[in-house]
Amino acid sequence: MNPLTVAVRREHEPGEHRVALTPDGVGRLVASGLTVLVESDAGAAAWFDNAAYAEAGAELVATAELYDRAEVVLSIGLVPPERLRTGQAVVGMFAPLRQPEYAADLAAHGVTMISLDGVPRTLSRAQAMDALTSQANIAGYKAVLVAANAYQRFLPLLITAAGTARPAEVLILGAGVAGLQAIGTARRLGAVVHAYDVRPAARGEVESLGATFVELTSVADARGEGGYARALTDDEQLAQQRELAERIGRHDVVITTAQVPGRRPPLLVTADALKALKPGSVVVDLAASPFGGNVAGSEPGRTVVTGNGVSVIGTDNLPATMPTAASTAYSRNITALLLHLVHEGALAIDGGDEIQAGVLITHGGAVVHPGVARLLERTPS
Incomplete structure (x- = not known):
């Protein structure tokens, strides 16, 4: 089985200087058997240069290649749905309870959406994944x-x-x-x-x-x-x-x-x-x-x-004004969550898992998070 390919995108929102994964996080994922792609200059605004990512074991790629090869895209903000394809997964902080329409768009594209906003904050084993707290x-x-x-x-x-x-x-x-x-x-x-x-x-x-x-x-x-x-x-x-x-x-x-x-x-x-x-x-x-x-x-x-x-x-977005510290913390959160989701080199979706029940928003072409689904039901068509 080929190793799971995880990609780190460069954020494009105005004022967003963070990056979803730092070189330290790359090292942890590579050591766990994953292939890591990093969009060129993804970490530059947070003072993580391309050389540091390459030294940690990542492959630096252009934007088009990143989305073409990625099985899992790591992000902070919203990833344009048109960039993604059926079967891919995207992990970030997407505020789906405030932006349920984005979840619906990803479901329509057949994309699995995993949002760190939903990490159960009272579950002790999820504390390392709690990006809301770190930010x-x-x-x-x-x-x-x-x-x-x-x-x-x-x-x-x-x-x-x-x-x-x-x-x-x-x-x-x-x-x-x-x-x-x-x-x-x-x-x-x-x-x-x-x-x-x-x-x-x-x-x-x-x-x-x-x-x-x-x-x-x-x-x-x-x-x-x-x-x-x-x-x-x-x-x-x-x-x-x-x-x-x-x-x-x-x-x-x-x-x-x-x-x-x-x-x-x-x-x-x-x-x-x-x-x-x-x-x-x-x-x-x-x-x-x-x-x-x-x-x-x-x-x-x-x-x-x-x-x-x-x-x-x-x-x-105050955390983005301290991008080095914020990215370092976020990278530890997203790395902990991703390693929890990966089993035998593949992304293992399990709705019965307490942590996944909180973070899994869309899967298999549907919005599977009950809270987000309810919001969409109330939204006029």
């Missing part, structure tokens, strides 16, 4: 640096001959992976940090990082499945917004990180809450997207300055 860690870290750069004062307490500068008051909304990393980073920079999450169980993690947990009386425990928070009811969300608005104005920097899988991000910072902030305050919306964000008026990839002088920064 959220980077986003949370970078969000604080973005905020510090935009905030025109000091974050830490400084006592100098020119006087004393008080520490910045930072509020983190959402204490998931990105939120916790943001808390830790802001604390390391010397800020006074408060954090809120709809899951009371997050209190211990928040306090362990040296932050103060913000308690609201308006929302009961909102724990959901898979380690995420559940979506709030309309009444709960309105009550939450009103109570948060009273707290937000006391802070200099606000970073929001709240997301609900497959749904529009919850609005946490309303227009009225923005008006309560002091001029020069900074709000960073990690959930900013074309589908909406946590902050009123935020736009992905843009900084909007409100009439009262508050900078609202809508982030756009």
Whole structure:
């Protein structure tokens, strides 16, 4: 049997500088008996050059040859369906609960779609495959640096001959992976940090990082499945917004990180809450997207300055702004998942496997992921 041929494409989305597999990942796959093709200059934007891939055992190829020979294509973003053929598999982070139509397109092309977004985050043996967590860690870290750069004062307490500068008051909304990393980073920079999450169980993690947990009386425990928070009811969300608005104005920097899988991000910072902030305050919306964000008026990839002088920064793919670190982490995730899927040199699809049940989106010409299939059923034809 010929070894499975895995191909690493060069990402083409504007601002995307990551690569799905680093030379270290190539070495692991080659050692496991796989053939690895790498599109020329695939890793250049993340400072992984062609020579490093060749030294690790990859074969450098042009775009057309890559898609012609590949049995499995490794990616980060969406691969154009017309590039793929029946029987191929594609592995990446495709957000199928937000973009179910893409899954339908791949199914129509007979392509097996495997999305790392669906790795079960509470399953211990899947932790090495959890790209959402690895990339959220980077986003949370970078969000604080973005905020510090935009905030025109000091974050830490400084006592100098020119006087004393008080520490910045930072509020983190959402204490998931990105939120916790943001808390830790802001604390390391010397800020006074408060954090809120709809899951009371997050209190211990928040306090362990040296932050103060913000308690609201308006929302009961909102724990959901898979380690995420559940979506709030309309009444709960309105009550939450009103109570948060009273707290937000006391802070200099606000970073929001709240997301609900497959749904529009919850609005946490309303227009009225923005008006309560002091001029020069900074709000960073990690959930900013074309589908909406946590902050009123935020736009992905843009900084909007409100009439009262508050900078609202809508982030756009922060992990891609740290491509070397992000690619290294992602490569370890995708390598672990791929080696889990390969058996005796071939891709072994098994819907009964817990991990595959989460990541397998299309196979055999059909959308097989129940959640994505349900979304497509609701979509008007």
